[in-house]
Amino acid sequence: MTGGWLGARRQRLAVALAVVGPAIVTANVDNDAGGITTYSLAGAVYGYRMLWTVIPTALALYVVQEMCSRLGVVTGKGLADLVREQFGVTATVYLMLGLLVTNLGNTMAEFAGLAAALEIVHIPRLVSVPAGAVLVWWLVTWGTYRSVEKVFLVASGFYVTYVVSGVMARPDWGAVLRCTVTPSIEGSLPFVTMLVGLVGTTIAPWMQYYQQAAVVEKGISTRYLREARIDVAVGSAMTEVVAWFIIVACAATLYPAHVRIDQAADAARALVPLAGRYAGFLFGFGLLNASLFSAAILPLSTAYSVCEGLGWERGIDKKPREAPLFYGIYTALIVVGAGAILLPGVPLLKVLYLSQVANGILLPAVLVFMLVLANRRDLLGEHVNSRAFNVVAWGLVASLIAMTLFLTVATVFGWTG
Amino acid sequence: MAEVARPREEFFFLSQLLARRVVSRDGEAVGHLIDVGCGGGETYPRIVTYYVRPGFLAPVTLAVPAPAFEAVPSERLRLTTPTDGLQASPRRLPEEILLRREILDKQIVDTDGARVVRVNDVHLLRARVNEVRVVHVDISFAGIVRRLGWDRPLNALRRGLRAGARSPVVEHLLSWRYVVPLRSGSLSRDLRLNVAQNQLAQLHPAELAEIMEELDRFEGPAMLEALDVPKAAQTLAELSPELQRLLLEALDVRRTSVLLSTMAPDEAADILQALPERMRERLVRALPAADAATVTDLLRHEPDSAGSVMNPEAFTASPGATIAEVRDKLRGGPEELVRSYSVMVTDEERRLRGVVPLPDLVRAADSSTVEGLMDGDPVSVRPADPMADVAELFDRFNLLSLPVVDAEGHLEGVITVDDVVAWLREDEGREGRLT
Numbered sequence: 079m080t081g082g083w084l085g086a087r088r089q090r091l092a093v094a095l096a097v098v099g100p101a102i103v104t105a106n107v108d109n110d111a112g113g114i115t116t117y118s119l120a121g122a123v124y125g126y127r128m129l130w131t132v133i134p135t136a137l138a139l140y141v142v143q144e145m146c147s148r149l150g151v152v153t154g155k156g157l158a159d160l161v162r163e164q165f166g167v168t169a170t171v172y173l174m175l176g177l178l179v180t181n182l183g184n185t186m187a188e189f190a191g192l193a194a195a196l197e198i199v200h201i202p203r204l205v206s207v208p209a210g211a212v213l214v215w216w217l218v219t220w221g222t223y224r225s226v227e228k229v230f231l232v233a234s235g236f237y238v239t240y241v242v243s244g245v246m247a248r249p250d251w252g253a254v255l256r257c258t259v260t261p262s263i264e265g266s267l268p269f270v271t272m273l274v275g276l277v278g279t280t281i282a283p284w285m286q287y288y289q290q291a292a293v294v295e296k297g298i299s300t301r302y303l304r305e306a307r308i309d310v311a312v313g314s315a316m317t318e319v320v321a322w323f324i325i326v327a328c329a330a331t332l333y334p335a336h337v338r339i340d341q342a343a344d345a346a347r348a349l350v351p352l353a354g355r356y357a358g359f360l361f362g363f364g365l366l367n368a369s370l371f372s373a374a375i376l377p378l379s380t381a382y383s384v385c386e387g388l389g390w391e392r393g394i395d396k397k398p399r400e401a402p403l404f405y406g407i408y409t410a411l412i413v414v415g416a417g418a419i420l421l422p423g424v425p426l427l428k429v430l431y432l433s434q435v436a437n438g439i440l441l442p443a444v445l446v447f448m449l450v451l452a453n454r455r456d457l458l459g460e461h462v463n464s465r466a467f468n469v470v471a472w473g474l475v476a477s478l479i480a481m482t483l484f485l486t487v488a489t490v491f492g493w494t495g
Numbered sequence: 496m497a498e499v500a501r502p503r504e505e506f507f508f509l510s511q512l513l514a515r516r517v518v519s520r521d522g523e524a525v526g527h528l529i530d531v532g533c534g535g536g537e538t539y540p541r542i543v544t545y546y547v548r549p550g551f552l553a554p555v556t557l558a559v560p561a562p563a564f565e566a567v568p569s570e571r572l573r574l575t576t577p578t579d580g581l582q583a584s585p586r587r588l589p590e591e592i593l594l595r596r597e598i599l600d601k602q603i604v605d606t607d608g609a610r611v612v613r614v615n616d617v618h619l620l621r622a623r624v625n626e627v628r629v630v631h632v633d634i635s636f637a638g639i640v641r642r643l644g645w646d647r648p649l650n651a652l653r654r655g656l657r658a659g660a661r662s663p664v665v666e667h668l669l670s671w672r673y674v675v676p677l678r679s680g681s682l683s684r685d686l687r688l689n690v691a692q693n694q695l696a697q698l699h700p701a702e703l704a705e706i707m708e709e710l711d712r713f714e715g716p717a718m719l720e721a722l723d724v725p726k727a728a729q730t731l732a733e734l735s736p737e738l739q740r741l742l743l744e745a746l747d748v749r750r751t752s753v754l755l756s757t758m759a760p761d762e763a764a765d766i767l768q769a770l771p772e773r774m775r776e777r778l779v780r781a782l783p784a785a786d787a788a789t790v791t792d793l794l795r796h797e798p799d800s801a802g803s804v805m806n807p808e809a810f811t812a813s814p815g816a817t818i819a820e821v822r823d824k825l826r827g828g829p830e831e832l833v834r835s836y837s838v839m840v841t842d843e844e845r846r847l848r849g850v851v852p853l854p855d856l857v858r859a860a861d862s863s864t865v866e867g868l869m870d871g872d873p874v875s876v877r878p879a880d881p882m883a884d885v886a887e888l889f890d891r892f893n894l895l896s897l898p899v900v901d902a903e904g905h906l907e908g909v910i911t912v913d914d915v916v917a918w919l920r921e922d923e924g925r926e927g928r929l930t
Binding site for chain 1: 600601602610612613614615634636639642643711712713737738741744745
């Protein structure tokens with residue numbers, strides 16, 4: 079045996095690498111086209127004033143994702159599976175319908191982000207969207223889970239472009255740090271809507287399904303619960319660090335220049351004259367990467383969860399012939415999601431809006447189911463939520479539900495402008 | 496009584512029974528039906544207990560032995576026994592299966608299709624007046640549709656569209672005789688699969704391995720425990736390296752060492768090779784000394800070399816032996832050795848002198864000697880030779896087996912065609928489909 083301090087160290091690192099992944103991939107898919115748009119808007123409209131939200135949001139993200147990671151590790155079952163077995167078929171079917179609608183909307187948003195990012199370099203969407211759709215479809219259909227996860231982990235690394243963009247924007251670091259630790263609140267409706275939007279884009283229902291399924295697929299055993307927690311903590315921190323840098327980049331450049339933007343690609347374009355060509359391109363490249371990454375994961379996660387809940391053959395390690403419904407749902411989501419961006423007649427905004435509403439109904443349900451499951455001693459044994467954790471978690475879930483309901487109502491009445 | 500009109504036999508579903516109101520003989524509310532227990536051991540087991548919860552938040556469950564009700568199924572289940580005789584917090588019968596808790600919405604093994612499926616409903620038969628038996632499980636989408644209450648609107652729609660049209664959702668019932676419950680979903684689990692009615696033993700190890708890939712971290716080991724040792728060892732050898740690792744982690748060391756020493760040493764070495772170093776060392780230490788030595792010997796060889804794949808045990812004979820003697824030895828020897836497809840002819844120092852393929856052995860006369868029959872100049876490889884070359888030799892010479900010898904010509908082991916096929920398949924997997 080190699081033994082000794084170095085040996086033990088290496089062993090530990092090997093274990094960490096074997097366990098790491100699910101939460102980091104999830105957390106990075108979280109910073110998708112919709113997320114980047116929201117962060118850019120927050121920075122462009124309110125400057126550094128929204129920066130403080132990243133710390134509480136990271137905490138909330140950790141609490142929610144840690145629960146599903148733990149559920150996956152201890153029970154060895156996915157969330158859809160657990161809901162089906164513990165709450166029955168009715169709850170499952172309606173949750174799955176909700177998930178299908180929300181994630182179809184999200185997939186459209188990803189392809190819209192992809193199209194916008196490549197239009198910066200004058201590639202028309204008639205080329206970029208079909209090419210992107212084929213690329214993600216092929217990657218997942220012909221890859222094994224391990225290889226796909228590796229590609230995704232590498233893609234996660236590309237988020238560093240936002241850090242570079244943020245630094246290149248030459249922000250006033252003193253003001254940035256001050257705003258990060260001092261909460262700033264305003265009673266106005268647009269401000270509150272933006273605040274809720276920032277949290278809402280970070281904690282989405284598909285994430286719990288995806289992460290738990292990935293944890294189960296990796297077969298992480300209860301012994302590595304600690305490493306799995308580190309995975310979640312790193313993932314949550316990464317999401318918010320990226321969010322923080324995007325807000326900083328836009329706040330340092332677009333806010334003082336009073337540039338109005340509608341979507342993330344506008345921010346990339348606007349950055350060119352203000353922070354230099356490379357900052358703008360890096361920002362655009364980040365958006366491209368995020369859109370592609372999420373356009374691959376979202377349909378995959380949806381198809382997997384639906385099939386898991388309803389008991390159909392599933393998994394990318396299966397051939398299409400063995401799991402026709404799984405590949406059918408996956409392909410349909412990509413085809414419809416990409417097609418909606420290309421067809422001129424499709425009311426994209428209406429669809430995104432519907433998907434936001436579905437999201438608002440779905441998230442509270444998923445979170446409540448999860449909390450109930452995480453307190454079931456017959457499922458988790460000694461790993462149930464501790465009392466302190468429960469106080470934090472229920473408080474958080476209550477405020478998340480309130481926020482999501484507010485956002486949904488705001489969307490329905492068009493307050494978000 | 497209205498009951499007269501009821502048919503003698505009637506099929507119905509568990510979902511038509513669960514959550515129905517239970518009333519006393521006088522019609523007073525008692526509670527709701529929450530679960531149904533059936534006995535084990537029979538092909539189509541009888542329902543033995545009905546479980547009633549007095550109120551939504553009631554801490555106790557009442558157990559009512561069958562036949563409990565005047566009529567089943569019914570929207571209102573009227574008890575036939577006095578209410579005050581009902582037992583609270585009952586103990587389950589030892590073999591009893593709870594249909595709601597352990598079957599409905601859970602995954603089961605379908606031994607007919609050799610796959611894992613989810614149960615959408617349970618199909619029951621009221622055979623005599625009050626004898627209810629479990630006959631099928633519903634694994635189709637129709638079961639989900641029915642439980643959601645969508646079947647009536649769908650049927651109405653169908654009738655509206657076209658009279659006599661076929662139902663759009665097809666029923667698929669699986670006979671209970673093919674069902675192996677997995678009984679998981681809780682930590683306080685008794686995950687023993689029911690070995691008495693164990694259909695699993697009928698399946699091929701490759702099929703069992705495929706099923707195993709579908710099971711979760713608790714069901715997999717439970718299934719492996721339920722199989723007898725040779726079957727479990729063969730199944731384990733068929734699994735993917737990742738699943739092998741997970742299962743070996745979950746099983747206790749004693750069981751693991753029994754399984755590993757039951758396998759051919761090369762298969763055991765393959766499994767151990769893929770494990771993390773520390774776990775491998777622990778498992779090798781737990782093996783019986785002789786097996787541990789053989790396996791350690793195999794593990795010494797480079798991965799993907801002939802030495803790492805070969806089986807160090809071979810069926811050998813001396814040149815002077817008669818065919819009759821060899822045949823006798825073959826009949827008495829262990830089965831794995833016969834699967835090397837040929838007799839290795841070695842001298843006293845275990846130097847390879849020749850090879851006799853089994854078909855030649857069958858056709859030869861009893862009195863002839865091995866030396867007269869053998870191929871005195873057989874194709875052979877060294878332990879360090881790469882498997883890619885070995886595979887090429889198998890292809891070129893249409894081999895079933897190939898001896899592995901050291902520099903001085905001593906027999907080290909035998910590679911058989913199944914080893915080569917397994918290696919090729921694995922190699923394909925390593926390359927990955929992404930490239």
